[in-house]
Amino acid sequence: MDVTYEEFVDSRLAALARYAVILTGDRETAQDLVQETMVRVQLNWRKVSRADLPERYVKRMMANLYVDWQRGPWWRRVRLRGDADETVPVPGDIADGTADRDLLWGVLAGLPRQQRAALVLRYYEDLPDAEIAEALGCSVGTARGYISRALSTLRARLTSRALVTEGMR
Template sequence: MPVTYADFADTRLTALLRYAVLLTGDPHLAQDLVQETMVRVQLNWRRVARADSPDRYVRRMLTNQYLDWQRGTWFKRVLLRADPGEPVVAATVDHAQNAADRDQIWGWLSRLPRRQRAALVLRFYEDLPDAEIAEVLGCAVGTVRASISRALATLRAELVEAS
């Protein structure tokens, strides 16, 4: 029995939202990203349902939407948070070291190029192998490995600099 759009949305929406939060670093922006992606999924549901893995197909749509968002003028007009190039001020709701460390890591991640950040999230959060990451990002496996390597090198340098 084929999966309907409603069934797919019911079962995968939460996971897609978590993935989008990790990509964007902002829960509200992530909701917008998932909403726009799911509208496109619904409009193209026949094609999505025919895919070998609808989940992977939609994850790629969401990733592409995230990578393309910054190019659009709508995103530039609506963005209401600090520019990632500006110094990141850690939100200190409590004074626990865990919260400070988490904020610092989010700041470092926000300064990574989008493709590198997406590759890290797909590798370490989604636990995908290089071949699947390459498929989601629409690039070669070597490009995935290079992106992850560069991202990790940047994060290591930030860690050494902060020490």
């Protein structure tokens, strides 16, 4: 039985929105990403619905669009937020857990889009290297490199922030 676009959206939109938030790290950007992706999905529904796994096809479209936004206009890259240093928790603050999450989101947001997308595809979508490479349109070695560099960057930045935080206590 063929699924209509409307049925697909009704059943998968919430999951796609969660995926977009993880991918972008920002609810507003995620909403824009989902909206633009779903317009493209609707325009190409015949092709999407014929895919073996339509949801995976849509997620690939979303990841590609997110990576392509890096090449877009400068105003898409401007963030109206404080510096990441403002997220360092105050000693004894009861909101340490929230501050830690904010710190992690801030560090993730600082990664290049390809690296962030590779991490999301690996650890959120649990895809193997070959499928990550296919989704990002690169070689398997390049996909592994994105993941490796992203994890190294995360370790370094989180370790340096932890040392700063420890020094404050």
